[in-house]
Amino acid sequence: MKYVLVSGGTSTLGKAICKLFIAEEQTVYCAYSSSEQKALELQQELGPLLKPVFLDVRDQSSIDTVASQLTSLDVLVNNSGIFSVYPVEELSTAEIQRIFDVNVTGLMRMVKAMAPLLQASKGSIVNIASINAFHPGFGGTSHYDASKGAVVSYTKSLASELAPHVRVNAVAPGLLKAPYLDETNALRKLYEERSLLGSLVDADQVALVVQLLANCSAMTAEVVTVDSGYLAG
Numbered sequence: 001m002k003y004v005l006v007s008g009g010t011s012t013l014g015k016a017i018c019k020l021f022i023a024e025e026q027t028v029y030c031a032y033s034s035s036e037q038k039a040l041e042l043q044q045e046l047g048p049l050l051k052p053v054f055l056d057v058r059d060q061s062s063i064d065t066v067a068s069q070l071t072s073l074d075v076l077v078n079n080s081g082i083f084s085v086y087p088v089e090e091l092s093t094a095e096i097q098r099i100f101d102v103n104v105t106g107l108m109r110m111v112k113a114m115a116p117l118l119q120a121s122k123g124s125i126v127n128i129a130s131i132n133a134f135h136p137g138f139g140g141t142s143h144y145d146a147s148k149g150a151v152v153s154y155t156k157s158l159a160s161e162l163a164p165h166v167r168v169n170a171v172a173p174g175l176l177k178a179p180y181l182d183e184t185n186a187l188r189k190l191y192e193e194r195s196l197l198g199s200l201v202d203a204d205q206v207a208l209v210v211q212l213l214a215n216c217s218a219m220t221a222e223v224v225t226v227d228s229g230y231l232a233g
Contacts, residue, residue: 003074004021005073008033009042022046022049031053063113067117076126077125081103084141095143099147103147129148129155130144155168159221171224172224175191175200176202196230205226
């Protein structure tokens with residue numbers, strides 16, 4: 001049995017990732033920062049192999065507390081992330097720092113705390129980036145795009161630093177299907193018109209790639225795009 005830690009485990013993508021690892025009969029630590037209730041509901045759905053844990057990626061002591069409670073860790077999925085839209089002339093320093101503190105620094109805090117466990121198990125790290133790292137976005141997202149670009153760069157550098165004992169890869173999803181993106185949503189229409197497959201991205205399809213990267217012993221320093229062909233459109 002492997003031990004998997006998923007940050008942002010109660011989000012749409014986080015839940016999909018947890019479900020796939022549970023299906024492999026792995027023990028999954030579902031890390032949440034704001035909704036214990038959602039984590040407990042997911043535990044009821046998936047069973048006792050799912051272990052809800054409070055973890056705030058903005059707080060090194062919170063991360064260290066979780067790390068100290070783990071006896072083994074095989075896979076770390078850095079899925080915590082936040083998003084906002086601000087035209088550059090309205091973008092405050094505080095908002096830049098807020099985005100980077102979760103999307104970049106928070107990810108680095110996680111790696112710092114969990115690296116010894118992963119080195120001991122010869123484990124794997126999967127970071128969640130975004131196609132916004134490679135595409136100028138839809139306007140007003142330059143700060144978010146830059147944060148995800150940093151995730152891509154960090155993934156490759158970290159893979160080199162931790163080799164050969166720990167593999168490090170990333171997934172860059174496109175626009176995920178979500179309840180608020182109904183058929184009248186302008187952003188959804190734009191995305192579907194450009195993507196080669198004419199659709200948004202199912203979270204469970206992104207989770208499949210996360211699972212592949214976690215399990216494939218011949219892959220490291222890779223960033224895999226899952227975007228229904230949007231970047232090629």
